Amino acid sequence: MSVFTPLDRPTLEAFLAPYGLGRLRDFRGIAEGSENTNYFVSLEGGEFVLTLVERGPAADLPFFIQLLDVLHEADLPVPYALRTEAGDGLRMLKGKPALLQPRLPGKHERSPNAHHCQEVGSLLAGIHLATRDQIIERPSDRGLAWMLEQGPQLAAELPEAANAMLHKALDEIDALVKRNPRLPSANLHADLFRDNVMFDGPHLSGVIDFYNACSGWMLYDLAITVNDWCSRDDGSLEEHRARTLLSAYAAKRRFTPLEVELWPIMLRIACVRFWLSRLIAAKAFAGQDVLIHDPAEFEHRLAQRQQVALALPMSL
């Protein structure tokens, strides 16, 4: 379970009253998720999700609220902070920052096919197009500098072969940082995994969990997404799904030659990012009743990305 903050009905009713959405019908904690406490909340005025933010700097919350407003205004299927009748979107509940959002329909797709990947590629391009001309600056707290800082210590705790592979990837990241390439930027979801997207039948109906969102290279966001949506169990890329996702993205935004050149390394960097964060989480939450993702999944994906045969499509 990942309901870190239990709520009783009177507390919740008092919190919800200022939204003017009618009486509370029902509520229940959501077991999925690993960072925050989430509740499904049923009110006379509709179905909602209440999030209590458990971790991370509260100072960043206005960024998330502003970004989701921009994406919502661009007609993308994202949650956004509902405002109370007094206009407040970000409030406190049991000492935690709390947001009420619309509940998006649909369910997660664990075994995506090419159609799902097409929808995801198109959606990701939509996020980038909606923000690239008005980027809201927020450096990722798990960016390249973080990888270079955390990587060596975590590598030292790994078996020899994994240690060597991680070091090789860190060297590549270090060289890229020094090169400082001018890749096109936008606001990124930066965690567009299968468990952050919902489908209502074949239709992509929701994208959630923007708590890793940041400003940065669009190519990096694409690599994160392809690594999760288009990998086989052994970590290798499933070419048909990957080509479909990339073509759907490219139909909305043309890649630059520099992006085409750096695509293979970006796929590897995106593996390192989640390999490291999963190693950290596995240590921090060992033995606790918290959802822990397997770090080895990204070790296998990185091993499979040493040579990348899949080029980015160049034409629109």
Ligand SMILES: Nc1ncnc2c1ncn2[C@@H]1O[C@H](COP(=O)(O)OP(=O)(O)O)[C@@H](O)[C@H]1O
């Ligand atoms: N706006 C929403 N609409 C529908 N379901 C949601 C919404 N927000 C969260 N959920 C559900 O709650 C679960 C956990 O949310 P998530 O944001 O991934 O949590 P965490 O930040 O703890 O990882 C999701 O898998 C999804 O099922």
Ligand SMILES: N[C@@H](CCOP(=O)(O)O)C(=O)O
């Ligand atoms: N989708 C990620 C979890 C989110 O990353 P984090 O750095 O916020 O823990 C995964 O599957 O590892």
